[in-house]
Amino acid sequence: MTSLFAKRAYLEARWHEQVRITIDDGKITCWDASTSPLPSDELFDIIIPGVPIAHSHVFQRALAGHCERKSPSDRDDFWSWRSNMYKLAEKLNPDSLKPIARQAFSEMLAAGYTSVAEFHYIHHSGDRMHGANNMFDAIVEAAQDVGIRLTYLPILYERAGFGRSNLNTTQQLFALNLDDLFDHFSYANAQADSSMSVGLGVHSLRAVSESSLKQVVNLAKNEECPMHIHIAEQTGEVDECIATHGAKPVRWLLDNFEVEDNWCLVHATHSDEKELASLSSTSAVICLCPTTEANLGDGIFPMKVWKTLEGGIAIGSDSQISINPFEELRWLEYGHRLVLRSRNIYAKKPSTYTGETLFQDAVLGGNRACGHWRTPLAPGSNADLITINEDSPILAGHKSDSVLDALTFCGIHNAIDRVMVSGQWVVKEGRHVTSSKLEEEYAECVNRLWN
């Protein structure tokens, strides 16, 4: 049994003062506000829930910053970036994937992310010597080593595009037929425990046939697990979807599948108002990854429309170009401020706080996308939380109401002190508890990959 006492805590979507939280076996057992500390309590200034990453490709941590040099052809876009990403994928094996994943997972924890949905489709090593179970083992061992909560999503990727029947050369790394995917799902699921669960996904509509998608969706429904898909990230794939199916991706998906509340649609960037209006009745979550979407030049999701429809959102670190939940939330808002020439767009109701509203929605939606259905930090939920020092300069002059606005918009300084996952401290004084050793192993691995 552990007990924490905080001057202020953001619990069950509102601020409380003088809060005592008790934790047992990795779960919140109860909390009381307007109370006093007991001698055995650990004392903190501010406690807030940890943030889930609803979309991650952890291996891409080793690519961050390597794709910013203008190409000789002067045609730099998502597809040219993807060519570089494929070159990295060809170099991976379980021995390199593990230190990369450990580094990225530890950085996620230090930034305040406490769980991650890993959308994984590199099912073979570059030398073709290792298969899906070996690559999964590397990811799950990395997550266990650093203590992040993992939702593993084995992804079906079976063709190079709409109307194609096979994969191109590098995409052979992603190849699993349906039987192999389901066997791999069973292998991963057999290892599930209180800190690791397994969902399912398909890469995108362009990457799978309708009949295969149906079978993956049915398994996710039967297993009551999360179902993830990239949808409408690029205008090119939207145009191909219209040419093939006569409809945009979200419209076609809704017309042909029963999209339910276990679905997470990643990058619904190029969706229109009618598609979003239909989607909002399903309770599916849309995952947005603003720093990756900006880095790749994807476009801007019509967030104001989705917010008006009261649709759920989650955030992802995706390509790992940034690993910082507050930066994702800030740019989710800023993209729209720049386009709409307005301010405080996400906070729909008068007198509500933009940073707080973004944070609250991303924590709720992110947990759902990861398959965690309990209200964060409510009794029975996972003890996944962040502590903040109130003497951080960015919080000077802020009462509770605007603490999350300061954390979101005053991006000059990381005010995180400690991070807890499943009742265990994994970050202290702003650093992962084993970060220097991880950094050495990561640097050695990545230097070898790039040189």
Ligand SMILES: [Zn+2]
């Ligand atoms: Zn992605």
